[in-house]
Structures are given as structure tokens and as C-alpha cells.
Amino acid sequence: MSRSCDTHHPTYDPAESVVRARDLCRSLTPDAGVLRGVDLDLRAGEVVGLLGRRGSGRTTLLRALARVDHEVVGSGMLRLPETIASIGDDPRLLGWKRVLDNVAVGIGAADVLRRGRRALAEVGLADRELAWPDDLSAEEQHRVALARVLAQGAELVLADEPYRHLDALAQRALHRQLRTVTATRGLAVLFVTGDVHEALTLTDRILTLREGRIDKDLPVRGRGGEAPVAEEYAALRSELLAELGIGSDPTPRPVASPQRRPA
Numbered sequence: 001m002s003r004s005c006d007t008h009h010p011t012y013d014p015a016e017s018v019v020r021a022r023d024l025c026r027s028l029t030p031d032a033g034v035l036r037g038v039d040l041d042l043r044a045g046e047v048v049g050l051l052g053r054r055g056s057g058r059t060t061l062l063r064a065l066a067r068v069d070h071e072v073v074g075s076g077m078l079r080l081p082e083t084i085a086s087i088g089d090d091p092r093l094l095g096w097k098r099v100l101d102n103v104a105v106g107i108g109a110a111d112v113l114r115r116g117r118r119a120l121a122e123v124g125l126a127d128r129e130l131a132w133p134d135d136l137s138a139e140e141q142h143r144v145a146l147a148r149v150l151a152q153g154a155e156l157v158l159a160d161e162p163y164r165h166l167d168a169l170a171q172r173a174l175h176r177q178l179r180t181v182t183a184t185r186g187l188a189v190l191f192v193t194g195d196v197h198e199a200l201t202l203t204d205r206i207l208t209l210r211e212g213r214i215d216k217d218l219p220v221r222g223r224g225g226e227a228p229v230a231e232e233y234a235a236l237r238s239e240l241l242a243e244l245g246i247g248s249d250p251t252p253r254p255v256a257s258p259q260r261r262p263a
Contacts, residue, residue, distance in 0.1 A: 019065070019156055019188050024076035026060050026069060034060040035074070036212035042156070042188040047179060049199035049220075050192045052209035053244055058192055061209065062086075062158050065190065081155035081188070087162045091145035093133040100129035103148045112151070119150035122181055139170040143177065150181060157182075159191040163198075175202045196240045201227055206236075208243045216243060 019042035026035040034057045042048055052058045063069040066084055093102045103116040120126050123143040133141060142162065149157055159178075163171045179202070182189050193199050199206050200220060208216040218236065221227060228236055 026074040049203035049206040085149040085154035091141040119147035
């Protein structure tokens with residue numbers, strides 16, 4: 001039986017730097033619920049994957065977490081950190097600004113250049129601050145976008161399928177970079193993806209959203225941060241494919257080692 005949701009304009013509590021939602025409901029109209037009682041916790045230092053079928057409410061949830069859903073009605077408790085940033089499949093770099101100036105866009109702090117240089121160093125682009133965006137590879141452009149998030153001092157990062165158009169090697173490099181800065185900066189990252197393999201190799205936990213509610217919360221990595229392999233990978237993959245209504249895939253990606261491997 002679905003939960004009933006009160007219908008009033010949502011309120012936000014930014015007092016804590018821990019992301020928490022309880023019985024979160026969002027509707028475009030009083031009679032058309034999109035989120036129907038979401039319970040969600042995101043901890044600092046972890047990357048959490050979000051999977052769901054089309055129409056499950058992923059976009060609505062991201063908009064709620066980004067505080068940009070003021071046109072909706074809804075209810076429930078939502079506690080968010082003060083500084084939130086988003087990354088998507090378009091790095092949104094300004095072609096007429098050099099890399100360091102792109103990282104500094106929208107940051108009003110007096111020490112913005114120092115923060116920008118530190119962020120570029122963290123993503124491996126310390127020597128590219130004077131480059132133009134067109135001189136960068138696609139992977140490097142996404143690193144600049146991540147550096148901008150770090151320079152902003154974001155505590156919560158909402159990633160909406162940011163690497164879906166990149167090749168496998170670039171994706172893997174960016175996954176490692178994202179995990180590294182998440183751990184060192186203590187970020188909370190919610191990573192939306194439609195790729196089960198990406199979710200299993202990148203994230204610490206995977207949430208599945210179904211009919212407006214969190215249906216599953218699956219731990220992915222071991223206590224030491226090891227990614228799943230072999231039978232464990234295959235079992236999680238089958239469960240997630242079934243959850244998404246895709247069914248069994250006769251040609252799963254090969255996994256070489258029978259043991260967990262380090263992240």
C-alpha cells in the first residue's frame with residue numbers, strides 16, 4: 001500500500017552537514033505523486049549510486065536534493081548541507097576563459113585562486129591552469145568540472161550520469177579520481193547512472209528507486225573499500241538487472257579475479 005503524502009510547499013533544514021530524508025514526498029500536483037515517502041541517508045566520504053527505471057523519480061529526487069524544486073508540492077523531512085554542487089555529462093566550461101578562471105567561476109571568496117589551484121592539483125591538472133578548454137581532452141574537461149566543485153567547497157555532490165559519453169578508459173580514470181577526492185575531502189556523492197557495471201565498480205552503496213520510493217539499499221564494497229568481483233559481482237549484477245526490469249544478460253562483463261581487488 002502506498003504512503004499518503006501531505007501536500008504543501010517543501011521546507012529545508014540545512015543546519016547539519018549530513019544528508020537525511022525521511023518520508024519525503026514530492027508531487028507536481030496534489031493528486032500526482034512522484035516521490036512517495038523516500039527515506040535516504042548519505043554519509044560523508046562515500047559514493048552512493050542511484051539506479052531506477054524511467055519514471056521512477058530519479059530526476060525529482062535530484063531536484064529536491066539540489067533545492068531547485070520550488071514549483072512542487074510535498075512534505076517530509078529533508079536535511080541538507082550548506083554547499084551543494086552538481087556535475088553532469090556537459091562540463092560546462094567557458095571557452096573564452098582559461099582553466100583556472102573556469103574553476104573560479106561563481107566563487108566569491110577572496111582566496112579563490114588559491115582554492116582553484118589546490119583543486120586543480122587534486123584532480124591532476126596543476127600544470128594546465130593556463131590552458132584553454134579546447135586544448136583539453138574530454139576527460140580533462142571533466143576533471144576541471146570536478147575541480148570547480150572542490151573549489152566551491154561543496155559538501156554534497158549530485159552527479160547525473162556525468163561520464164556516460166566517455167570511453168571506458170576515461171570513465172575508469174575519472175571514477176578513481178572521484179573516489180579519491182570523495183575520501184580526502186569527506187564529500188557525500190550521489191551518483192545517478194543507468195549502467196549497472198559503472199555502479200558496481202564505482203560506488204560504496206547502490207540505491208534503487210522504484211515507484212517513488214527507495215526499494216533497495218545494497219552495500220557494494222567491503223570494509224576495506226574493495227570492489228566486488230567474481231561470484232559477488234555476478235550476484236549483485238543479476239539482482240540489479242532484475243530490479244531494473246532488464247532480465248538476465250547472456251554476455252556479462254568478464255571478471256578476472258576470484259578475490260576482491262583493492263579500489
